[in-house]
Amino acid sequence: MAEFDYGQAIGDARAKYESIAKALDTDRLKAEIKDLEQKAAEPGLWDDPDNAQKITSKLSAAQAQLRRLNSANQRIDDVETLVELGREMEDADSLAEAQTEIGKIQQDLDDMEIQTLLDGEYDERSAVVTIRSGAGGVDAADFAQMLLRMYLRWAERNGYKAKVMDTSYAEEAGIKSATFQVDAPYAFGRLSVEGGTHRLVRISPFDNQGRRQTSFAAVEVVPLVEATDHIDIPDTDIRVDTYCSSGPGGQGVNTTYSAVRITHLPTGIVVTMQDERSQIQNRAAAMAVLQSRLLVLRHEEEAKKKKEIAGDIKASWGDQMRSYVLHPYQMVKDLRTGYETSQTQAVFDGDIDAFIEAGIRWRHEQRRAVAAEAEAAEK
CATH class of the missing domain: 1.20.58.410 (Release factor)
Structure with a gap:
């Protein structure tokens, strides 16, 4: 040695x-x-x-x-x-x-x-995260809830303030979707690398024959909008629906039309909010999330134009960015960075900083590669 x-x-x-x-x-x-x-x-x-x-x-x-x-x-x-x-x-x-x-x-x-x-345009912002269950039926809904718990535990471990803003519960178990906000400097910069499709492989606890099941959940991360962002949304571009909230909250929540669903007609983006008891508060929160998503959409369109100049890069933020395997072996692996661990329970308990840091380094290298290709294309 x-x-x-x-x-x-x-x-x-x-x-x-x-x-x-x-x-x-x-x-x-x-x-x-x-x-x-x-x-x-x-x-x-x-x-x-x-x-x-x-x-x-x-x-x-x-x-x-x-x-x-x-x-x-x-x-x-x-x-x-x-x-x-x-x-x-x-x-x-x-x-x-x-x-x-x-x-x-x-x-x-x-x-x-x-x-x-963390030098992106919106990296220093707070983050709004939406988790949606995908293919896999009840296992996917359960997986989506596992991911929600994982991120909330991650925020707690780091001393970040997190607030669940909307939850749509599945019929048998788990959730169809959930939206939560993390208020901390650079929360978006860190959590944005978690965006994409997550895959779970395990023996299904909902299958009476004990078969292995693969299920999916999607994670979307957007920066919280600020007053200086100037995202104008004309009233004619949105449809606002109100309905009774679902899930826990007591009679005052479940029997009044306090929940709000806003549909942005030009893009088809739908935002629901039911965390607050007041319809006015829920509408304001839903509009803030809608503005955040439109802000990201605008940023993506600008980035797409730059990317057309540089050409596409091989690495992608698309499907199956991370796999969580609980059977026949224990392994969580990020398919972009290659980082992996066999400590699956620790990961689901919020120990994901190593994955986030590896993702940030990976993203930085991708940005450098794109910049270099764009510079070469201009010459």
Whole structure:
């Protein structure tokens, strides 16, 4: 076994730190924190709770990011000193401790590097996620509910605020669809790599003959719209239907026409909302989701034009982006990145950060490939 090269490892860590600090622009980060602190100190901040929540959330995230950067820099200095002392004293325990710490620093730097890759137009937004059951009958509906739980647990593990906005329950088990919102800086940038078709292979708990079943669910992720997005939707372009909410919620919810369904006539996009008790609140929430989807549609049309110049790339965000196999073996594998794990229960309990980070790196490489092809096509 080759001897651990402390100098090389520390040098690599310092180079990666400097690259991250440059990409995140610490001066800009400090200026942003100062600006957000001034806004957070304004007397009338909480007159608009939604805006106050956004400001305090962004401030907390920016402060945490700066602390993490400063901590990484100090830890690199400290471990370098520890290595020097260990060598001078010929202390094997100190050197072993230093090697362990270098590994931890490298992992933290890898995590921070992900932040530098979230540079898409809407990556810093909150996210609206819709899960729909696909082929597979009751197993697919059950799988859709498993995915909903997985993402809500992921949000909880990361300290993100998540709110289920609409749920359509299946007749026998599971859900036909569900929409939820994750409010956190860069929630869209992270969750957007989860968009696509998910596949589950298992012994069906709903089959009395115990046969293996393959089922599918689709995940759609859109950024939350903001007032500056200017997505105008004329009243003549939408049809609004109201109906009684379904599922848990008590008599006050289930016997009043508080649920809202909005159909965007030009595109056929349908949005339903039933989380709130008030029809007015549900309509406002549904319009926000509709605007988000139209925003993504507009962005996709713009991207399509650029893609026509660059030509198509082999990798696709299409069908079966991830497989969850529970029988005859245990494996969750992302078919785009190749990342896989046999810890299936941990994944369904929300431990999906490694998949998300691999997806972000994969997406970054795809964007680079498209940019390079477009540049070559223009020459």
